[in-house]
Amino acid sequence: MIDATTAALVLDHVSLIRDERTILDAVDWTVETDQRWxxxxxxxxxxxxxxxxxxxxxxxxxxxxxVLGETLGRTDVRRVRxxxxxxxxxxxxxxxxxxxxxxxxxxxxxxxxxxxxHSYDDADRSRARSLLDRMGCGHLxxxxxxxxxxxxxxxxxxxxxxxxxxxxxxxxxxxxxxxxGGREELVSNLxxxxxxxxxxxxxxxxxxxxxxxxxxxxxxxxxxGRVQASGPVDDVLTAGSLSACFGLALDLTRDRDRWTARSRx
Numbered sequence: 001m002i003d004a005t006t007a008a009l010v011l012d013h014v015s016l017i018r019d020e021r022t023i024l025d026a027v028d029w030t031v032e033t034d035q036r037w038x039x040x041x042x043x044x045x046x047x048x049x050x051x052x053x054x055x056x057x058x059x060x061x062x063x064x065x066x067v068l069g070e071t072l073g074r075t076d077v078r079r080v081r082x083x084x085x086x087x088x089x090x091x092x093x094x095x096x097x098x099x100x101x102x103x104x105x106x107x108x109x110x111x112x113x114x115x116x117x118h119s120y121d122d123a124d125r126s127r128a129r130s131l132l133d134r135m136g137c138g139h140l141x142x143x144x145x146x147x148x149x150x151x152x153x154x155x156x157x158x159x160x161x162x163x164x165x166x167x168x169x170x171x172x173x174x175x176x177x178x179x180x181g182g183r184e185e186l187v188s189n190l191x192x193x194x195x196x197x198x199x200x201x202x203x204x205x206x207x208x209x210x211x212x213x214x215x216x217x218x219x220x221x222x223x224x225g226r227v228q229a230s231g232p233v234d235d236v237l238t239a240g241s242l243s244a245c246f247g248l249a250l251d252l253t254r255d256r257d258r259w260t261a262r263s264r265x
């Protein structure tokens with residue numbers, strides 16, 4: 001049995017209702033410290049709302065949320081957010097384009113968006129550059145963020161998630177908008193992270209099984225805000241479960257550590 005007091009993330013009967021519409025419906029989900037999860041579902045299934053709640057930027061309408069041992073509503077979320085590595089389109093949109101990748105990575109130390117909000121030292125800058133090197137974009141350390149390609153920006157954001165040596169990584173559609181080359185490079189980076197025992201528990205949101213990196217251990221399937229299935233990837237990710245999740249008859253194949261889904265029609 002999972003010990004919820006030591007799990008990285010626990011959602012206990014979490015629901016979210018907005019304008020009389022149920023976005024998440026009684027979601028029960030636990031992410032243990034040694035797990036790497038993929039969240040799959042159609043547009044509008046509640047995936048991004050799930051991540052916003054898990055990252056403590058959104059309160060549910062009901063249910064309990066525990067992140068790294070802290071309970072939402074009974075803790076200082078600003079402090080807990082510094083222990084959560086978050087990459088999402090909404091976060092990227094808030095970053096000023098003339099910041100450098102070094103500044104963008106460095107400000108994650110305080111879960112901040114601007115370098116002038118806090119004080120940083122040479123050790124912070126050195127760590128930021130080291131993480132950019134790790135993600136293969138160290139040569140971009142002093143470029144303007146707005147001038148980077150989509151793939152380069154995503155690697156910068158991935159480096160940012162690691163700035164504080166977080167206890168939990170939350171990655172909301174990091175491959176969205178990338179071309180084939182950029183997608184494959186980022187999936188490779190994510191696979192390397194997933195296979196590293198030092199990497200914290202990780203949650204990756206995507207629409208496509210082709211974007212599941214090697215090393216991911218568990219899958220959560222969302223349908224209309226409800227958990228359709230969850231558990232180890234080998235048990236849950238089947239043609240039948242995926243077809244039910246997306247409302248389309250699908251064939252699912254696996255070649256080594258990568259997946260492919262195709263319509264049967």
